[in-house]
Amino acid sequence: MNYHSHSDPKITASFGDALLASLAPDGGLWMPDEINSFSPQETAKLGAMSFGDCAAELARHFVDDRFSNEDLKAICRDAYSFPVPLVTLDGEKLDSATPEIARDYILELFHGPTLAFKDFAARFMGRAASHIMSKTADKRTILVATSGDTGGAIGDAFLGQDGINVFILFPKGGVSKIQEQQLCTMGKAGSNVKAISIDGTFDDCQQLVKDAFANQDMTERYSLMSANSINVGRVIPQSFYYFWTSLQLKAAHPGVPIVYSIPSGNLGNLTGGLIAKKMGAPIERFVIGNNTNDPFVDYLGTGEYTPRPSVPTLSNAMDIGRPNNFPRILDLYDNDYNSVSEVCWGASFSDEETERHMRRIFSASGYVMCPHTAVGHLAMEAFSEDVDLDFVKVVVGTAHPAKFADSVERIIREDVPLPKPLEKAMRKKKRFHIMSPSLQALDAYLAIHAE
Ligand SMILES: *Cc1c(COP(=O)(O)O)cnc(C)c1O
Numbered sequence: 001m002n003y004h005s006h007s008d009p010k011i012t013a014s015f016g017d018a019l020l021a022s023l024a025p026d027g028g029l030w031m032p033d034e035i036n037s038f039s040p041q042e043t044a045k046l047g048a049m050s051f052g053d054c055a056a057e058l059a060r061h062f063v064d065d066r067f068s069n070e071d072l073k074a075i076c077r078d079a080y081s082f083p084v085p086l087v088t089l090d091g092e093k094l095d096s097a098t099p100e101i102a103r104d105y106i107l108e109l110f111h112g113p114t115l116a117f118k119d120f121a122a123r124f125m126g127r128a129a130s131h132i133m134s135k136t137a138d139k140r141t142i143l144v145a146t147s148g149d150t151g152g153a154i155g156d157a158f159l160g161q162d163g164i165n166v167f168i169l170f171p172k173g174g175v176s177k178i179q180e181q182q183l184c185t186m187g188k189a190g191s192n193v194k195a196i197s198i199d200g201t202f203d204d205c206q207q208l209v210k211d212a213f214a215n216q217d218m219t220e221r222y223s224l225m226s227a228n229s230i231n232v233g234r235v236i237p238q239s240f241y242y243f244w245t246s247l248q249l250k251a252a253h254p255g256v257p258i259v260y261s262i263p264s265g266n267l268g269n270l271t272g273g274l275i276a277k278k279m280g281a282p283i284e285r286f287v288i289g290n291n292t293n294d295p296f297v298d299y300l301g302t303g304e305y306t307p308r309p310s311v312p313t314l315s316n317a318m319d320i321g322r323p324n325n326f327p328r329i330l331d332l333y334d335n336d337y338n339s340v341s342e343v344c345w346g347a348s349f350s351d352e353e354t355e356r357h358m359r360r361i362f363s364a365s366g367y368v369m370c371p372h373t374a375v376g377h378l379a380m381e382a383f384s385e386d387v388d389l390d391f392v393k394v395v396v397g398t399a400h401p402a403k404f405a406d407s408v409e410r411i412i413r414e415d416v417p418l419p420k421p422l423e424k425a426m427r428k429k430k431r432f433h434i435m436s437p438s439l440q441a442l443d444a445y446l447a448i449h450a451e
Helices: 015-021 040-047 051-059 069-079 118-133 149-158 177-183 202-214 216-222 232-252 268-278 295-302 326-332 337-343 351-365 371-386 401-412 420-426 439-449
Strands: 002-005 008-014 030-032 104-108 140-145 164-171 193-198 224-226 258-263 285-290 344-348 392-397 433-435
Touching: 008 015, 015 118, 015 232, 030 232, 030 326, 040 051, 040 232, 051 069, 051 232, 069 118, 104 232, 118 149, 118 164, 118 232, 140 149, 140 202, 149 164, 149 177, 149 193, 164 177, 164 202, 164 439, 177 401, 177 420, 193 202, 193 439, 202 216, 202 224, 202 439, 216 224, 216 439, 232 258, 232 268, 232 392, 258 268, 258 371, 268 285, 268 326, 285 295, 285 371, 295 326, 295 337, 295 344, 337 344, 344 371, 351 371, 351 401, 371 392, 371 401, 433 439
Parallel strands: 104 392, 140 164, 140 224, 164 193, 193 433, 258 285, 258 392, 285 344
Antiparallel strands: 002 008, 002 030
16 A cells, blocks of 8 residues: 655655655645555444454554554554443443444543644554554654644654654644643753744744744754654544544434534644545535635635634634645545535534534533534534534534633633543643744754754
8 A cells, every 4th residue: 555645646655654754845735645445244243343453453544564554453452442431411422332322522621641633643643653653773753743632642652652742833822731841841950852832823833833844954963853744644544433433423313414513723623533434434524614714614615725824713723724634625526615525514613603513512511622623513513504414413622621721711610620630731841942933943952862
């Protein structure tokens, strides 16, 4: 199974090489040459497995011969050591004891160590990269720009791994207090994961990482690798939970169409969902929720794609004006707007609407949503009003509300208890470096710390 550059299909690489190279030599995004489509018999078998074992079976079709079936099983069982629950707003869980409890679910993807869905991709990617590198004496430097959650997930997944130094670039004042605490307390002094507070916006951080990659001298000197969703190793694992959970839902609701709503920014999560659908996951459509940074929702409505500078919002992990994975989505649908808009439906919401919705849901049911999840929930409501369809609703819960306790507590006027991993991080001393958004400054810092 090979990968090709989305901008030049003649440029190809194996999975492992695409993972370590991050981008194709022409600057294109790596895409799988083919996506295996499973038969209904095969999907039924996969749905009956545990999530980790199902993920390993799916991964088999995306990797190269450096991974045996046993390797993949070990990687996925180890990476996915936490639950992937489908819950109702009343707190009921879908499982074999409660078939068909409702037609309205939150898929809580925030029970991993850093309490956001990015753990799913980061933990697979980290283990896959170290599996490949354990066979060589290579070193790698990971640069990761984060608007909050990616940095934590990548830092956690790569912490303590030999041969890999991780530098997390976050916008100063642009992440929640708790996210910043999490980013800046990983490992001890001198550990392989370092946080850098950039005096600028998330777009500045992302641009800095892109500039470093575009600089051949820096790329070679530091063996740079990206862990942002430009890396195909981040996107593939995000198909696993769509595939597996849609099969759990199909078993509980036979014959009823299933629709997922995804609060989106860089569109990596959506790309994972679209790949799952191509593999045969029984998913009817995807609803996309944007905050006011909504170039993709605009595209779905008009066919025109206009990237623009991002503006800060309450749902900061989605403050993206130029979504990285937009070209991947076009590539999956042969650059055909009609095919994309048949599968995807979108709506965007202001912070005021999001806040009101979080309050309304909390007072109606007691369920506390993070602001991102609330945007997805609003989009699902808007979609239900727009279509005449009887369907199973699944809103993707992307982060634990406690990660955004500073805003969530203000909005719902209630304390949000911190889960254990966050409580631990809150007690640690922060370590970080402050830097202007300049490539020279980054180069000088890496020259000292990337060894
Ligand atoms: C990263 C993130 C998103 C956006 O996901 P994309 O894959 O960038 O579209 C949404 N919500 C939360 C909490 C996130 O961390």
